[in-house]
Amino acid sequence: MHLWPSGETLPEHSHPRGHLVYAARGVLSVHTARGTSIVPANRAAWTPAGFAHRHRAHGHTDMRIVFLPAALAKLLPSHPAVFAASDLARELLLALTGPGDHDDAASARLRRVLVDQLREAREQPLHLPDPRDDRLRAVARVLYEQPGDTTSLADLGRATGASARTLSRLFHDELGMTFYEWRTQLRIGHALVLLADGHDTTHVAHACGWANPSHFIAAFTAVVGTTPGRHRAGGVSG
Missing domain, CATH: 1.10.10.60 (Homeodomain-like)
Incomplete structure (x- = not known):
């Protein structure tokens, strides 16, 4: 969980694991070499492992990040994408990033259900290719x-x-x-x-x-x- 003021940016970086970002409040933009993804509160953005990217907050933003193990990441696209977040997907994203405690096994189950939810959702047209x-x-x-x-x-x-x-x-x-x-x-x-x-x-x-x-x-x-x-x-x- 990261609480950002409007205009806050995170310089370009990459991760060894793919990750999902979600704005519980505000709007995020995620920039990669492939283009820009705009992430309002009913969307989740996916960035695969190794993709250089940067974030920017628009409005006071509550950003949530969920990293996925390789076995789950391979079920999602090999390119940055934006997915519709169902009510259940949003609750899972909040549960995985909130203050509550989950043991490793419980968190793993929640991540599996989250990926299942995203795989059932279509990619959304809020990714603007450069x-x-x-x-x-x-x-x-x-x-x-x-x-x-x-x-x-x-x-x-x-x-x-x-x-x-x-x-x-x-x-x-x-x-x-x-x-x-x-x-x-x-x-x-x-x-x-x-x-x-x-x-x-x-x-x-x-x-x-x-x-x-x-x-x-x-x-x-x-x-x-x-x-x-x-x-x-x-x-x-x-």
């Missing part, structure tokens, strides 16, 4: 700095020396998603950070590029699984 191609990186840099930017892909391409068609192909081939899917993921991640910092839904919608707050609410709910208002109030859904 582009490698220089043209994509130039486009991404614009949106990282200003997630609410509404410049079209064609206009972004003209600024980076690539056609919209070329950029579309690169997004699909390198990142496995369309430009608009990638931009939506980026915006939702930024929205989670702004909500954790206490901003209201209308402000967040406009800051993240939605002129109509109701469209933002629909997009946010589709990705996160709960409305921005409920998320900001601390409610989660399974």
Whole structure:
């Protein structure tokens, strides 16, 4: 258990064991060479052994970490991932990291059930892959700095020396998603950070590029699984 003030960061490091991180309160971002995972209270992030990573807290954050033995870690993906955390998974994460005492055998049983729960859950689209191609990186840099930017892909391409068609192909081939899917993921991640910092839904919608707050609410709910208002109030859904 680690209680972090908003903005607290942990420099890049790695572990010899894979681990899960969970934000019992607040929002975490987990950065690796593969991209950035945003972890609100209804998600758990998985980082395999040996992956260099760093954490950042958004809002006052109660971060929980569960390390897994190799026999259980091999049942989870070999790449960083974000999973939906069911009610049972959340209780297991809290039990394994809380003040209560568990003997080794009991903790091992809880970890096995937790991994079973995560294996039944689908990977969630809150992992934003970082582009490698220089043209994509130039486009991404614009949106990282200003997630609410509404410049079209064609206009972004003209600024980076690539056609919209070329950029579309690169997004699909390198990142496995369309430009608009990638931009939506980026915006939702930024929205989670702004909500954790206490901003209201209308402000967040406009800051993240939605002129109509109701469209933002629909997009946010589709990705996160709960409305921005409920998320900001601390409610989660399974």
